[in-house]
Amino acid sequence: MEKRPFVTKSEAEEIAKTHPTPFYLYDEAGIRQNCEAVRKAFSWNPGYREYFAVKATPSPAILSIMQDYGFGFDCSSLTELMLAKAVGASGETVMLSSNDTPAEDYLYAAKLGAIINLDDITHVAFLDELLGGVFPETMCARFNPGGVFTMSNGIMDNPGDSKYGMTKEQLFDCYRQLKERGVKHFGLHAFLASNTVTNEYYPTLAGQLFALAAEAKEKLGIHFSFINLSGGVGIPYRPEQEPNDIALIGEGVREMYERILVPAGMGDVAIYTEMGRFMLGPYGALITRAVHEKHIYKEYIGTDACAANLMRPAMYGAYHHITVLGKEDALADHVYDITGSLCENNDKFAIDRKLPAIDRGDLLFIHDAGAHGFSMGYNYNGKLWCAELLLKEDRTAEEIRRAQNPADYFATLDQTPYFEALRKEFA
Numbered sequence: 001m002e003k004r005p006f007v008t009k010s011e012a013e014e015i016a017k018t019h020p021t022p023f024y025l026y027d028e029a030g031i032r033q034n035c036e037a038v039r040k041a042f043s044w045n046p047g048y049r050e051y052f053a054v055k056a057t058p059s060p061a062i063l064s065i066m067q068d069y070g071f072g073f074d075c076s077s078l079t080e081l082m083l084a085k086a087v088g089a090s091g092e093t094v095m096l097s098s099n100d101t102p103a104e105d106y107l108y109a110a111k112l113g114a115i116i117n118l119d120d121i122t123h124v125a126f127l128d129e130l131l132g133g134v135f136p137e138t139m140c141a142r143f144n145p146g147g148v149f150t151m152s153n154g155i156m157d158n159p160g161d162s163k164y165g166m167t168k169e170q171l172f173d174c175y176r177q178l179k180e181r182g183v184k185h186f187g188l189h190a191f192l193a194s195n196t197v198t199n200e201y202y203p204t205l206a207g208q209l210f211a212l213a214a215e216a217k218e219k220l221g222i223h224f225s226f227i228n229l230s231g232g233v234g235i236p237y238r239p240e241q242e243p244n245d246i247a248l249i250g251e252g253v254r255e256m257y258e259r260i261l262v263p264a265g266m267g268d269v270a271i272y273t274e275m276g277r278f279m280l281g282p283y284g285a286l287i288t289r290a291v292h293e294k295h296i297y298k299e300y301i302g303t304d305a306c307a308a309n310l311m312r313p314a315m316y317g318a319y320h321h322i323t324v325l326g327k328e329d330a331l332a333d334h335v336y337d338i339t340g341s342l343c344e345n346n347d348k349f350a351i352d353r354k355l356p357a358i359d360r361g362d363l364l365f366i367h368d369a370g371a372h373g374f375s376m377g378y379n380y381n382g383k384l385w386c387a388e389l390l391l392k393e394d395r396t397a398e399e400i401r402r403a404q405n406p407a408d409y410f411a412t413l414d415q416t417p418y419f420e421a422l423r424k425e426f427a
């Protein structure tokens with residue numbers, strides 16, 4: 001499918017007058033349409049809730065939009081729990097799905113009344129000690145089936161090599177131990193493949209988890225209040241990929257539900273999801289300006305952003321489509337490496353990419369950066385975080401996070417007069 005930016009060149013230039021590039025821009029209309037589609041796809045399940053994976057886009061303005069659809073928050077850390085609380089979420093609309101979890105994260109989650117999803121059997125005793133033996137009424141546990149996860153089109157991922165979750169034996173033991181400690185309602189969670197661009201992933205996963213939960217209910221006599229399909233629903237980063245159809249995915253999960261859970265007397269189980277990428281990925285872009293061109297053994301365009309703003313290409317060789325704003329329909333008859341300014345040769349947003357001729361000053365729209373984009377930012381080379389802007393439904397842009405300034409960068413250094421002066425100078 002052709003990838004079109006959700007903003008025009010003249011709109012982006014107008015925004016850039018008051019918000020210098022680079023910046024992240026999120027498309028409120030697109031986010032809302034997609035939230036509505038997700039809600040509708042699972043509306044057959046009365047208890048359904050999407051717990052937006054906060055780590056994908058941890059910005060309060062984005063979290064607030066999710067709340068308009070009744071969604072909750074899947075948090076991976078203490079500060080993400082704090083963000084959820086900051087937008088008014090608490091209780092069972094907050095999920096802590098973490099691993100190698102620090103004690104303070106558990107304590108904060110318990111205080112919030114959040115649902116705790118245990119990554120390992122040993123955490124039952126860890127939590128027992130922390131909470132003085134008083135467990136929440138509802139607890140979730142994370143399953144890892146080991147081996148490889150296959151679907152009709154082959155091997156999708158390799159759970160046997162992943163650090164997450166428990167074996168089946170441990171999972172059942174975990175439920176037994178929790179039951180002994182007074183837990184009344186249970187959840188089952190697994191995340192077996194990432195960025196799946198197929199409508200089969202959730203239904204396949206659901207089939208496996210539903211059968212497992214039915215067996216646990218039968219053997220242990222425990223009540224499941226929910227099954228959490230977690231994240232992993234992907235997006236088409238490449239134009240030739242076919243996007244997922246969330247309505248078909250919801251329908252596929254419903255079929256499994258009726259085939260497996262309903263006959264097992266589990267027709268009251270709620271379905272939870274923890275999507276991040278699917279909720280935000282396509283509806284956020286990194287907008288950066290071409291500031292240099294360089295001709296050596298290859299052709300380079302240097303931008304004012306870098307991998308510290310968007311790390312996925314450098315980290316995973318991830319493909320992000322790029323549109324030169326205003327040249328949407330121009331012939332892609334040039335081949336460029338699009339680079340950032342880090343002293344790292346992997347700081348390239350694109351390698352050997354066919355694009356129209358780029359002039360200095362052109363704005364580049366780096367697609368599909370709305371999830372795991374800004375949030376993976378870092379400060380290497382002393383690079384500062386850029387701003388995040390929300391393109392509202394009335395087409396005005398609202399700054400939802402200002403850019404870092406040098407004073408922010410120096411904020412954690414000691415209080416000697418030198419850094420004090422720097423902080424004052426740049427605040």
Ligand SMILES: *Cc1c(COP(=O)(O)O)cnc(C)c1O
Pocket residue numbers: 053055056074076097098191194195230231232233274275276277278371
């Ligand atoms: C990262 C993560 C998610 C979100 O994954 P996406 O691929 O963005 O959908 C959900 N749950 C857990 C436990 C995660 O670690």
